[in-house]
Amino acid sequence: MRKLPFLLLILTALASLPSMAICVLDTKPPYGGSPPVTMTIAPFTIRIDADAPADRSLMISEQKSTMGALVSYECVPGDIYGKETQAPLGPTTQDKMFATDIPGIEIRPIFSTGRATGRFPSTSKVSTGRVNFPATSSYSIEVYKTQKRLNLSNPAGDVVIGSGIIAYTWINTISPDTYSFRLQIGEIRIISTPVCRLDGEKSVDFNIVSATNVGNGVKRPLDFSLVCITDYGNYTASASLSTQTPTSDNAYIQVVDSAGNSDRLKIRVDDSNGNPLPVDASRAEVKSNIATDTPAKFTWNATLLRASGSALPENGKFNARAEIVLQVN
Template identity: 40%
Template structure:
């Protein structure tokens, strides 16, 4: 009884793994307008897809596809049996079936929709094995070369769960990722199509905004006395980022095209066009003097997703000349604050 039980279980296992032996594969000697080909091996090429962190759930990130049209049709001879079994399978390692022909990719928040198209008809996964009757007048089962395979990548969740900002491999290279099979008695040839996966890499770009696109620092009316002491004003700003990595690092620097030769001050232009009377110095949140050529920076590390990174800088207006005073009227100075996000 134990032996019979084991044989029964093994038989069921083989049935689920489409390995029944009925239709021999044909390699040569077939008289037809179409030359029978060998089983077809294809590879969905490795691809890298880019996505913005604020893309909505359900966004199609990209597609990858491969066609078999450079091969010959694949033939199987089923003239010895009344019916034959066939189907298509997907290697679901690392995937979770979502029951709507899509599969979740681990816990990344991504999903995929694999499909094949043959003679204008599209089929999705999973596919239960199907049994069809053999036509006694035409017992040859043909898998056409006019078949293509496609995998669509979707952003399933509003926020992805990734770890590598440089690009994360979410689907590694996989052998026999997709197969289309028939119950052939030719060992190793029961798969008419075998499609390998080259791998999928996702590069997610954080999306950020500042509290103000233009930061105006008014110094108001000044006198020679107040100018001699230096006039300090707040230069506070925030940066808020949405990211798929849980946290982000924000690095801020400042660069002025017109600056002093030592790169420590922004050059000011007074009402008469003079540039040698006033200058502005910048200090960071800790009161440290910053260069204004982009070489100094302040960093905020491990800021939580969608939280603001706060920078509390100061701008101090100073005399650039010990003897010359600026012309009466408005004066201006310009600089750019640059952010680096990782």
């Protein structure tokens, strides 16, 4: 019998504990606003050069969301609110950045009220009886390259991050269900462009030639190479030949002698396999699967020939010009 009053006291004490206050969404005039809002960023593709530096202070892309609307809550001072991220955005790395599906590409989401901006995540306490998320609010995402070399596989665009809701502002508890604003993004892709360097302009000096030399053909080497860095592991380089002064069959480059004649001499160019190259860029020599930062070498030859059976060029200097057209994939 002595235990009953003790139990009664416990029940009374439990019943007298105050309930915890939480912020309540207010959609009624004159102070209320709209229901929670989803802001969006459309799908986009980032384009970057393979030699772009890895730099956490240098954005490679920035995208801004659609605008919000006023979202208002009636609160009690001390209630909490804040910002959080979620998948498909990856885990945090450093400097308030987050990993993506491409190692070396990171995203920093930003929330703005129109007057102030903040990074993710964060938690704050309510200091008045109301919290307003203004209509001027929006999100943005900053994209950074944080690794010297990327490991890409799709020249049409590798997926950096899939579509989905990646960030939200919450109130009362950290949960996507308690959002006031949230950010829905479309799929983000990236395309890297190889960066190449050529070993300089090439000229072929035939030195002094005679009628006999020209009759037999005077051959000189025309070697060149280029080196490309790529985020796709290897690259393919093709080289073709083009001139503004072709012979009628597009097989030779016309040569102009010291008197301005262009029908006395011609030049044939052979590729690394000894096959004549047309001079209208209609056929190319292709070097495939060259490792990044490794030279693609071309060992061509240029042969000076007579263009007619009887007429000889005038004594003096002669010249011809053509362009090597390079393409890299």
